[in-house]
Structure formats: structure tokens, C-alpha cells
Amino acid sequence: MALYIPDPDIPAADLIDDLGRVLAERYMNAEDALLREVAVRAYRDIELQAKLNRAIASGSDRVSGLRYALDRNRQLAELDGHRAQALRDLQVLARTTADQLRAENLAEGVISAATTQGEAEAAARLSMARRLPARTTLNGSATQATAATQLSLQSSLEVLNQRITRLPQDAFKRVVAMNSSNVLLGVQTKLQAQYANVQQFLSEGVGGFTDRGGRNWRIGTYAEMAGRTTVARAFNDAGVWRMQQSGINLVTVQGSLSSCAKCAPWVGLILSTDGTTGTVILPHATQDAEVTVTIAGTLDGARNAGCFHPNCSHKVSAYLPGLSIPQAGFEYDPKAEWARTRQREIEVDIRAAKRKQATAGDPVTAQRAKAKVRAKQAQLREHLDLTGRKRNSAREQLAFADGR
CATH class of the missing domain: 1.10.287 (Helix Hairpins)
Incomplete structure (x- = not known):
């Protein structure tokens, strides 16, 4: 990926959507390219099967005798050779594609962009406060805070890479299985119907895999979900890290009007990142005064309750006593x-x-x-x-x- 330059004015939801789309498009394009290669070989397989079916049908004429048997055996050998070569070619293509995806280090690039943006946005927000509990010289970055998130995304993408190494071979075998019985039974099928079967199969694509929850994922769909989820987590974790470096341990949740039932109850609430809850008195962020703040819970508690779930684009921002205005009057709207x-x-x-x-x-x-x-x-x-x-x-x- 190209070098990412942070812009604090970019909405977090846009960043999450954009980076999720980067992964989705890359893996969907890889899948489409492999399926096109499968299609070329699948249609060739249908043509060879049609020739063999015609030979079987003409075998009822006993005059053909030995010539029929020789032609049939030759065509069977040609069909078997084509299938074996097709599987070898597809295996090489799949491995090459998976290796290319690994070499691009997509997880590192995506999480790096999210981390940089999250840290930059937090820094911009903190700059509005003249009084902070602590001022530190930042010698590092939020990379360590998001290292686990990057590893999680790398693990998810590796699952897809491994699926890609099997995708074209599995797809070709399924296409062959659609029509193989016609050859074995010696039944003359319509070429158009066979083409329609292959077209329907390729248009629907190949499912990536089934997760532990029993949900079926396409490769691109899963890549987008994994990307959006980890990008949002890296964005939030990087911002929290930057806040904590300045002694800020309070955040407020921001969300959209279309928030789901799990996230909506947390929008606008003040949460702590250090375990503090209840009503506390804190110094005003810009004035020589004190502010009473009600802390509704912890950030970890919100996550455990279902907020920031997979595909969620909600974000947290630093809560500056007396300065920040959390979203108010927010209710779940089905x-x-x-x-x-x-x-x-x-x-x-x-x-x-x-x-x-x-x-x-x-x-x-x-x-x-x-x-x-x-x-x-x-x-x-x-x-x-x-x-x-x-x-x-x-x-x-x-x-x-x-x-x-």
C-alpha cells in the first residue's frame, strides 16, 4: 500500500469503509481472476464430454465396431489428460496468487493507516485542551498498542490465502462433477444446459468457508468484515493510547443514527479506560475550575456487552471535562x-x-x-x-x- 498521510478531518466511518473496501476488492479480484481461469477449463471440459457423449451415442451402430471402441478410449484418455493438466495449472495459479497476496503485507498497511489516523485524530482533539493531567514526550507510537490487532488481521487473511490455494481446484472439480455422470451413464445431454450449469455456478461464486457461528462467507465478504473490524479496533486503540499518554482516561462513544441495538445504548456515554466508574470530580480542561462527571462504565465493559462488534464503525474520542459535548438524546431506531x-x-x-x-x-x-x-x-x-x-x-x- 502507498504511504498514508493522516488527516484528522476524515470521518472515522469513511476511513473504516475505505480500508475495508481495499481488502474486499483485492481478495474479490483475486477470486474473480481464478474463477475466470476455471471457466476456460470448465468449458473445454464440457466440449470434450460432448464429443465423448456423441461417440457413446453412435456406438449403437455395431458396424463401427473396433473403430468406435478405439475412438471412445482415445477420447476418454484426452478427457482425463485435460482434467489432470487443468488441476495442475490451477494449483500453480492458486499458489502464485496466494503468494502475491502474502507479499503485499495488506494487514500491515491497513492497520498502519488506521493506527496513524486514530493517533492523529486523538492528538488534534487533545490540542484543544490547555490543561491536561499529564504532558509527556512521546518517544514511541501507538504501533505497540495495535500490534495484536494487526496479528489478528494477518491471521484472518492467512485463512483466506489458504482457501485461495484450494479454490480453483475445488471449483473445477465441482464443475466436472456436475456433468460426469452423463458421461458414465452414456446419456446424451444438451450442451446448452451444461453451459448454463457452469455459468450459474460461476456467477454465484465459491463460498470461502463457514465460520464457527455457522455463517457462510464469500472470500471478499470475509475480507471486508475482517478489515472493517480490525481497522475500527486499531483506530480506537491508537487514539486511546495517545490519550493515556496525556493522562486522559475518559472517552465518549460516537455513532450514527442507524446504530444497531447492541451499540446504540452506549452512544453518548462517558466511559473509562482505567476501570473508573461512577460520579467523580475532575479539573476543567480549559479553565481553573472543577467539573462533575458521571462515568457510565468502562470501555472493556462496552465491548463485552457487544458494542464495537464485527463490522461496527463506532468510534471513541477523548472526553475533556467541561469541553467535550457527548452525543445527546440518542436512542435506538429500528x-x-x-x-x-x-x-x-x-x-x-x-x-x-x-x-x-x-x-x-x-x-x-x-x-x-x-x-x-x-x-x-x-x-x-x-x-x-x-x-x-x-x-x-x-x-x-x-x-x-x-x-x-
Whole structure:
């Protein structure tokens, strides 16, 4: 990744979305490239099977005799050789792709950017206070505070890298299995139907894996989730580290109107990072006075209760007594959460229709998929007009991650 220059004015949610999209696009592009290679070999396999099926069908004519047997054996050998070579080629491509992804050090780049931005934003906020409990010369950075987060992301991405090394071979074997019984039974199937099976399979893509909770993830979807989650954690941890260096152990949670039921109760509350709770009296951040502050809980307690969950973009900022104004009057709005969730669902549908259009094997199928794209885009516009939410066109592109 390119050198990241922090900008305290960039909203944290935008940073989290952008860095999550970096990972999603990189892994989804890798998956798409491998699936295209699978498609080339899969269609070749169908053609060879069609030749063999025709040979089997013509075998009913006993006049062909020995020539039929020789042709059939030759075509079987050609089909077997093609499949063996295809698997070898796909294995090499998969290993090369996984090695390239590892060499890019995506986890290091993404977490470094989040850490730098979180520390910069905290420093900018602290600069507004003339009186701080402690002033220290910062000899280090927040890198140590976010080291565990980087390792967590590296571990998650390595799971994807290992899945990628198996993806094309597994996909090719599944395509072969769709039609192999036709050859073994000597049944003449329609070539168009076989192509349709392959196109449907490739348009849906290959599931990355199933997590412990039983949820199925596409490779790009999981990369985005892991990226967003760890970026948010690194951003917050870096900011907290910088605050603590200046003696600030209080933060306040900031969130959006579409916050989920787990996060909404914590928005606007004052939390401590050192375990302090209850009502305390603290020095004013800018005046020679004291301020009474009610600390609702701890940051760890909020996390344990479900706030800052996977894919969450909520952030914490330094609470400066007498100066900071926490978000007030915030209540959970199920309609706002539904509006956000429904927008994501329609975006998924748009990408699915675009993928079918891209893998269509004939003009009629492509035209139907194109019409579906337009219909879903119209549905999205209607939803945005109804709810007042903003459109994020990047999430409608094929380069973005598929999956619900």
C-alpha cells in the first residue's frame, strides 16, 4: 500500500469503509481472476464430454465396431489428460496468487493507516485542551498498542490465502462433477444446459468457508468484515493510547443514527479506560475550575456487552471535562437500522445480477441479467428516496465483495 498521510478531518466511518473496501476488492479480484481461469477449463471440459457423449451415442451402430471402441478410449484418455493438466495449472495459479497476496503485507498497511489516523485524530482533539493531567514526550507510537490487532488481521487473511490455494481446484472439480455422470451413464445431454450449469455456478461464486457461528462467507465478504473490524479496533486503540499518554482516561462513544441495538445504548456515554466508574470530580480542561462527571462504565465493559462488534464503525474520542459535548438524546431506531440493512441487501442483489450478466453464455441470458440490474437499481433509488440515505455506488460494483 502507498504511504498514508493522516488527516484528522476524515470521518472515522469513511476511513473504516475505505480500508475495508481495499481488502474486499483485492481478495474479490483475486477470486474473480481464478474463477475466470476455471471457466476456460470448465468449458473445454464440457466440449470434450460432448464429443465423448456423441461417440457413446453412435456406438449403437455395431458396424463401427473396433473403430468406435478405439475412438471412445482415445477420447476418454484426452478427457482425463485435460482434467489432470487443468488441476495442475490451477494449483500453480492458486499458489502464485496466494503468494502475491502474502507479499503485499495488506494487514500491515491497513492497520498502519488506521493506527496513524486514530493517533492523529486523538492528538488534534487533545490540542484543544490547555490543561491536561499529564504532558509527556512521546518517544514511541501507538504501533505497540495495535500490534495484536494487526496479528489478528494477518491471521484472518492467512485463512483466506489458504482457501485461495484450494479454490480453483475445488471449483473445477465441482464443475466436472456436475456433468460426469452423463458421461458414465452414456446419456446424451444438451450442451446448452451444461453451459448454463457452469455459468450459474460461476456467477454465484465459491463460498470461502463457514465460520464457527455457522455463517457462510464469500472470500471478499470475509475480507471486508475482517478489515472493517480490525481497522475500527486499531483506530480506537491508537487514539486511546495517545490519550493515556496525556493522562486522559475518559472517552465518549460516537455513532450514527442507524446504530444497531447492541451499540446504540452506549452512544453518548462517558466511559473509562482505567476501570473508573461512577460520579467523580475532575479539573476543567480549559479553565481553573472543577467539573462533575458521571462515568457510565468502562470501555472493556462496552465491548463485552457487544458494542464495537464485527463490522461496527463506532468510534471513541477523548472526553475533556467541561469541553467535550457527548452525543445527546440518542436512542435506538429500528427503522434506521432496517434502512441501512435493506440498502446493503439491495446492493448485494445488484452485484449478483451484474455477475450473471458478466458470465452469461448467450445474448438472451445477458439481456435478462441486464434488465435485472436496472430493476434492482431502480429499487435502490426508490429505497434511498424513501429513507433519505445516501447512495454508495462502490458497493454496487463487481469488484466489491458479494455475500449477505
